[in-house]
Amino acid sequence: xxxxxxxxxLGKTFIKGKEAFTAVxxxxxxxxxxxxxxxxxxxxxxxTTILRMVAGxxxxxxxSITVGGRDVTTLPVHMRGIGFVFQNYALFPHMSIFxxxxxxxxxxxxDETEITRRVAEALELVGLxxxxxxxxxxxxxxxxxxxxxxxxxxxxxxxxxxxxxxSNLDAKLRLHMRTEIRRIQQxxxxxxxxxxxDQKEALTLSDRVMVVNKGRVEQIGTPFDLYAAPKSLFxxxxxxxxNILPARIVALSGDKAEIDLLGKPFSFRFxxxxxxxxxxxxxxxxxxxxxxLTPHGSGRLDATVRHRFFVGDHMEYDVSLADxxxxxxxxxxxxxxxxxxxxxxxxxxxxxxxxxxxxQEKAGV
Ligand SMILES: Nc1ncnc2c1ncn2[C@@H]1O[C@H](COP(=O)(O)OP(=O)(O)OP(=O)(O)O)[C@@H](O)[C@H]1O
Ligand SMILES: [Mg+2]
Numbered sequence: 399x400x401x402x403x404x405x406x407x408l409g410k411t412f413i414k415g416k417e418a419f420t421a422v423x424x425x426x427x428x429x430x431x432x433x434x435x436x437x438x439x440x441x442x443x444x445x446t447t448i449l450r451m452v453a454g455x456x457x458x459x460x461x462s463i464t465v466g467g468r469d470v471t472t473l474p475v476h477m478r479g480i481g482f483v484f485q486n487y488a489l490f491p492h493m494s495i496f497x498x499x500x501x502x503x504x505x506x507x508x509d510e511t512e513i514t515r516r517v518a519e520a521l522e523l524v525g526l527x528x529x530x531x532x533x534x535x536x537x538x539x540x541x542x543x544x545x546x547x548x549x550x551x552x553x554x555x556x557x558x559x560x561x562x563x564x565s566n567l568d569a570k571l572r573l574h575m576r577t578e579i580r581r582i583q584q585x586x587x588x589x590x591x592x593x594x595x596d597q598k599e600a601l602t603l604s605d606r607v608m609v610v611n612k613g614r615v616e617q618i619g620t621p622f623d624l625y626a627a628p629k630s631l632f633x634x635x636x637x638x639x640x641n642i643l644p645a646r647i648v649a650l651s652g653d654k655a656e657i658d659l660l661g662k663p664f665s666f667r668f669x670x671x672x673x674x675x676x677x678x679x680x681x682x683x684x685x686x687x688x689x690x691l692t693p694h695g696s697g698r699l700d701a702t703v704r705h706r707f708f709v710g711d712h713m714e715y716d717v718s719l720a721d722x723x724x725x726x727x728x729x730x731x732x733x734x735x736x737x738x739x740x741x742x743x744x745x746x747x748x749x750x751x752x753x754x755x756x757x758q759e760k761a762g763v
Contacts, residue, residue, distance in 0.1 A: 400431040400587045401466030401556045403452070408461035410447050410613075421447045422613045425461070432587040434580070435618075436600040438636070439610035445593045448610070449559050452591065453482050465557055481555030485562040487546030489534040495521070495545055496530040502553045520552035521545075523582055540571040547579070551586070558583070558590045564599070572596075576603050597637055601625070609633050627669045627755065634683045634755055641689070641725040645682040647674055647756070655756055657682060660720055662698050666754045674758035683755040689727035690747045691715065691738060697745025703738045713737070717746065 410422040422444040429435045437445040450456040452463055454475035462471045470478050489498050499517045508516075521527050524544035534542055543563060550558065563579070564572045580603050583590050594600050600607045601621040609616040609624065609632070617629045621637075628634035631642060646658040655674075657664045659682070666682070674680050690697065701717040704724060708714075713729045715738060727746070729735065738744055748754075 400589055402431045402433075403427075403429040403557060403589055403591070404462075404464040405448075405452070406462045406464075408448065408451060408463065409459050410444075410451060410456060411459045420459075420613060422451075425610075425613075425615055427608060427615070427618060429589055429591065431466075431589055432584075433605045434583055434590040434592060434603065436592045436594060436604040436607045437610055438594060438597060438600040438607050439616075440636075441595060443610045444613040445595075445610055446561055447613075449482075449561055449591060449593055452557075453480050453559055454478050479556045481550035481553060481558045483546055483550050483558070483560040483563045485565050487543060487563065489542055489545055489549075491534050494531055494533060495526070495537070498534065498545055499530075499548045499552050501549065506553075516552050517548075520548040523551060523585070524548045525578070539567050540575055543567060543575060544578070547582070551582070556589070558588050559592075560590065561593045562595070563592075564594075572599070579603065601637070607637075609636060626753075628683070631681060631683075631757055634757075639686050639726055641684045641686065642681050643684065643723070643725070645680055645756070647677050647680050647758075649677055650674070653753075657756075660699060664698070664748065665750050666748075666756065667751060668756040669753050674756055676758070678758065681757045683757070684725070684748060686714070686726040686728040687712075688748055688752045688754075689725070690749070691717070691727055691729060692745045692747070693736065693738070693742075694745060697747035699746045701744050701746045703740050703742045703744055705740060706738065717744065719746075 405425055405427045408422060408425040411418050411420045425448055437448060439445055447456060451458050454473060458471060462469060496517055499520055500513050503513045503516060521530055524547050526541060526544050529537060564575050567575060576599055592603060604621060606618060606620055607624055608618045611632050617624060617633045624633060624637045628637060634640045635642060643659060647655055648658055649656040653667050655666050655668055657666055699719060701719055704716040704718055706713060706715055712731050715727045716724050717727055718724045
């Protein structure tokens with residue numbers, strides 16, 4: 399039942415009167431059967447537009463879309479066998495949950511015993527078997543979202559598209575529902591495209607993530623690849639937390655770089671493939687968890703603590719460096735750990751062995 403999806407050179411230009419606006423350009427992506435790929439990117443970068451073209455609600459200006467080997471680029475929505483869950487999943491308020499889920503099957507003139515069986519199956523799948531006679535306003539937000547999912551799954555789509563399906567839910571429910579969505583998606587082995595601008599959601603839910611910026615693909619990779627080996631400053635900044643510091647690359651040899659940071663020498667190993675090709679000005683990406691703070695003595699850079707936040711499993715510090723730039727440092731929680739106070743002078747260091755991401759380009763360019 400599962401199919402793969404192939405997007406080739408997809409582009410969309412909206413034309414209003416004399417004005418043309420290109421929202422999506424040159425997007426190519428292959429999604430394997432049963433894979434879940436998330437589109438992640440800032441507001442307005444084109445995520446929904448790509449999804450709407452795959453669903454058939456929008457006609458591409460260029461490129462092609464193939465589902466299971468069949469070119470669907472110009473096929474009408476109802477002939478694509480694609481399920482779509484929107485951000486606003488409005489259920490029919492005057493219909494019972496059973497009837498809400500049965501709606502698409504009735505429209506397709508499905509036989510009554512078949513409807514009963516498939517609705518029961520779909521509600522079972524989303525863990526809502528007992529509520530079928532209730533009405534939408536008698537369910538919680540999370541339960542309503544599950545009904546919205548059941549309403550799509552009951553039609554046994556070959557491909558499932560979800561556009562920010564959890565954005566109306568509170569933080570705790572989002573966490574729970576994303577685990578549920580992943581469970582159901584893997585259980586059905588259904589190919590899925592999922593849109594979010596929540597990077598944690600993207601990292602935890604996906605086989606692969608496609609980072610989109612201004613209508614173009616920045617990078618496609620597994621969550622781990624994107625975090626450990628971002629190919630651009632945009633991705634480094636967008637995935638996880640990153641301190642991006644201007645650095646002078648003094649010398650390069652193999653995967654080692656001699657770097658000048660605020661006038662102090664550092665020797666870093668850099669992530670293969672991310673490295674710059676020549677000495678000169680650039681940027682170094684330092685993850686907050688790789689920064690070591692010490693009260694005095696051993697660190698190579700001077701810093702002043704600005705803020706301290708306790709976030710459960712670790713302590714987050716904002717510290718300012720000699721040139722005034724503020725960076726984040728995470729210290730894992732341990733009982734009796736030394737605490738630094740705002741205003742306190744500290745020393746800061748990095749392990750020379752922790753691989754870093756290094757770019758020839760400079761931040762802000
Ligand atoms: N029908 C349309 N006509 C003209 N411009 C449009 C149309 N639909 C979308 N756009 C523009 O295309 C760009 C991409 O929009 P899109 O909805 O795909 O962004 P998005 O990444 O889904 O953003 P968000 O995270 O806010 O949902 C935006 O600048 C938007 O204003
Ligand atoms: Mg959108």
